[in-house]
Structures are given as structure tokens and as C-alpha cells.
Amino acid sequence: MAISGDKKKKVAFHTLGCKLNFSETSTISRNFKNNGFEVVSFNSEADMYVINTCSVTEQADKKCRQAIKKIQNNNPDAFIAVVGCYAQLKPEEIASNLGVDLVLGTQEKFNILEHLDNLQKKETPEIYSCAIQEVDQFDSSHSEADRTRSFLKVQDGCDYSCSYCTIPLARGKSRNKKIDELVNEAHKIAQSNIKEIILTGVNIGDFGKSTNESFYDLLKALEKVEGIERIRISSIEPNLLKDEIIEFVAKSEKIQPHFHIPLQSGCNKILAKMQRRYKREVFQSRVDKIKSLIPHAFIGVDVIVGFPGETNEDFEETYKFLYNLDASFFHVFSYSERPNTKSANFEDKVPRKIITERSKKLQKLANEKQTTFYKQHIGQEEKVLFEAYKRNNNMFGFTGNYIKVEAEYDKSLVGQIKTVKLEEISESGNLIVKMR
Numbered sequence: 001m002a003i004s005g006d007k008k009k010k011v012a013f014h015t016l017g018c019k020l021n022f023s024e025t026s027t028i029s030r031n032f033k034n035n036g037f038e039v040v041s042f043n044s045e046a047d048m049y050v051i052n053t054c055s056v057t058e059q060a061d062k063k064c065r066q067a068i069k070k071i072q073n074n075n076p077d078a079f080i081a082v083v084g085c086y087a088q089l090k091p092e093e094i095a096s097n098l099g100v101d102l103v104l105g106t107q108e109k110f111n112i113l114e115h116l117d118n119l120q121k122k123e124t125p126e127i128y129s130c131a132i133q134e135v136d137q138f139d140s141s142h143s144e145a146d147r148t149r150s151f152l153k154v155q156d157g158c159d160y161s162c163s164y165c166t167i168p169l170a171r172g173k174s175r176n177k178k179i180d181e182l183v184n185e186a187h188k189i190a191q192s193n194i195k196e197i198i199l200t201g202v203n204i205g206d207f208g209k210s211t212n213e214s215f216y217d218l219l220k221a222l223e224k225v226e227g228i229e230r231i232r233i234s235s236i237e238p239n240l241l242k243d244e245i246i247e248f249v250a251k252s253e254k255i256q257p258h259f260h261i262p263l264q265s266g267c268n269k270i271l272a273k274m275q276r277r278y279k280r281e282v283f284q285s286r287v288d289k290i291k292s293l294i295p296h297a298f299i300g301v302d303v304i305v306g307f308p309g310e311t312n313e314d315f316e317e318t319y320k321f322l323y324n325l326d327a328s329f330f331h332v333f334s335y336s337e338r339p340n341t342k343s344a345n346f347e348d349k350v351p352r353k354i355i356t357e358r359s360k361k362l363q364k365l366a367n368e369k370q371t372t373f374y375k376q377h378i379g380q381e382e383k384v385l386f387e388a389y390k391r392n393n394n395m396f397g398f399t400g401n402y403i404k405v406e407a408e409y410d411k412s413l414v415g416q417i418k419t420v421k422l423e424e425i426s427e428s429g430n431l432i433v434k435m436r
């Protein structure tokens, strides 16, 4: 890469989608810094803008196009690079947006600096994107955003074939770095005084397939990294959440009692159509196992409403299953049809209006579950890691079991783990705390 001129070039990043994208943008932006760029916020004037895209929902594609338009309107001379999942799936569609100069797919995005010369706008956008079957590289990534928590990428890609999902088409096959290398990366994170890491990937329970290791082995190795005081497991498939993992979390000093498990439907007929690899009974057994060993664990559950063929009875089955489930929160997603997926060709599409109604009903239940879980903890002492974000002179943080707390802002607490007493639920639904 050769960027001419004496003045430091400014680059701004915008991330759409999941925490994995967020960790990758963070790594790419550090590479820019190390190569003499100044990284500025997305709303600032910059010489170059990089949008790291998602394509899980139609909404994500739309947000990407809106971001391109915004840059083009505010700063028409800036160089625009669009990278990541949407760029892998539909490079030509992205290149057709006015103002786009460079489009890089899943693997090429990490080589972005090699594709830059003088940041002059291109007459025709350049596209670099190899076929997804050829994507086999694992590019290490971790975030360092507010120096409190770091999303550490431990796995990429997915070998499953859920009928609604484009991720395997956008990110390729399941792969990971070896445990030793990830432990080294965790040591580096610890050296930056970051106390918590969140293990991130596409299908992290599948970790180890490419290196003949296992996710359980990874947890055991990371537990030993000095300086990292907290480890969280992000979303893990129920069929891969083995007893040994739950038992290890139950006795671990560092792995937090917080699980995020995608259910997607509480109706076995719909689960089969989704080509999920479990029945709801397996999911129930995972929740029962967690709660029997770790009664105070937070369990977050993903659910999709309005999958093709989901009748009122099927939805009520899901609702009833969730109502009776000892979970702490539901992340409710409305089904979004994606091109080139099996479910895009399914009949019996659920009308948008019904999807919205079902979503609202489940969201209400989700809020009730969370309030119940929070109320169970009022009066208790918990350890909280405080974050840098400030709003209305308040600061925020999370307990080990993922209760969001708020306290009066105190700069000296940022990045610190403190024992607090959980007092009452605030208007915004967090728990107000008293310092001990």
C-alpha cells in the first residue's frame, strides 16, 4: 500500500450486524492505525470510509445502502470501501451504489490496505471476492473499544445448513485458530488491562473441528490466562452445549454464569423445517441442566417468529414452551426472507401483520421474564464490571450473570470490577446499585 501526501489520512469505520463483525472491524482499524492512518468517528469528515456489512436480514442490506448514501451526500469526494458478508453475497449490487470505490468479500477484507493506492475515487468500483468454497483463512480478531470488554473471535464460518440462513454462504466453512494461538491473543488483551473477554464466532460450539480440539478444551485453557478476570460465552447451539461445558462453567472462577442459546422455535414441526439439529426437548434439557447446577445463571434465548408455515397453533406452542421455560430473556427476531436460502422457496408465508403481532406478544413475555429475573436479585451483592459509557451522569455495567446495572457516574470506576448491592429497578429497567 502506498498512500501519497504528508498529511495523515483519516479513515472512519461503520459496522453492521453481529459482535463478530465488530471484533473484525476493530482489528482492521488497528491495522490502519499501524499504517499511519488516523481513525475518526463515522460521523466525522474522513478521506476514506469502510463499511463492514452484515446480510442476516433484509434490514441489514438496507442499512448498508443508507450508510453509503449518507457518505455520498455529506462527503462525495471520500473513498468508500464496502466489505464483509453483504459484499461477499452481492458484490455487484453493492458496486451499483453511487460512490462505492472498492468491494471486498469475506477473505479479502483483511487485506484491504493492499488494495489502496492514493484514495482517488474510481470510475468503476473494484471488486475482490473469491468463491465462498475457497474461503479457508482464519483471520484473528478482537475488539478493544472501551477498554473494558473485548470480543475475541475464536471461530468463523458454519457447516450447518439451517434453511433460513445465509451465513454459511457469506462466511464459509467452520474453522478456527489453534488454542495456543488464541491463548496468546487473550494474553495480549490482558496486557491492555481489559478484564473481560467474550468468546465470539458464528457457531462457537463447533470450535476445534479444523484443529482437532474442542470448545471445552478452549475454555479450560483460557481459564488459566492471568489478568482476564471474566470470560463470557456468546451464543452457543443447544446441541453443542454439552454437559461437560455446563459443569465446567458451574465450578469456574472466570466463566460467567451467562448463556445465550438459540432456540428459534418451540414447535418441533417448525424446528424440523428450519433444519435445526435438535428438538425442543433437547433445549429444555439444556436449560434444566444449567438451572440445576447454576440457579442464578442468566439464560438468553433467540426466537424467530413468522417462519413460513408457522400456524397460530405452532406459534402458541412456542409461546407456551417459552412461558414455562426458566429463561431470563428472549431475543425476538421476525423472519426475514433471504435470497438463495431453502426457506425462501417455502410456501405458506406468514403475513407481515401477523409476524408483527407475534413478535410483540413474545417481546412482552421477554420483558416480563427479565423483570422477574432482575427482581429475584434485589437486595443481593454482586460484582459489576463498570463501562465507560456515560448518560445523564449515570454509568452502566453488568453483573456476572448479565444483570445491567446503573450507578452515578464516577470516572475512577471505569474498567473496574466492584462489589455492589442491587437496590431497585430504574425507569429504564436496569438495576440501581449502591457501592459496597
Ligand code: SF4
Pocket (backbone or CB within 6 Å): 158, 159, 160, 161, 162, 165, 166, 167, 168, 202, 203, 237
Ligand atoms: S447454526 Fe444455522 S443459523 Fe447459525 S450460522 Fe449456522 S446455519 Fe446459520
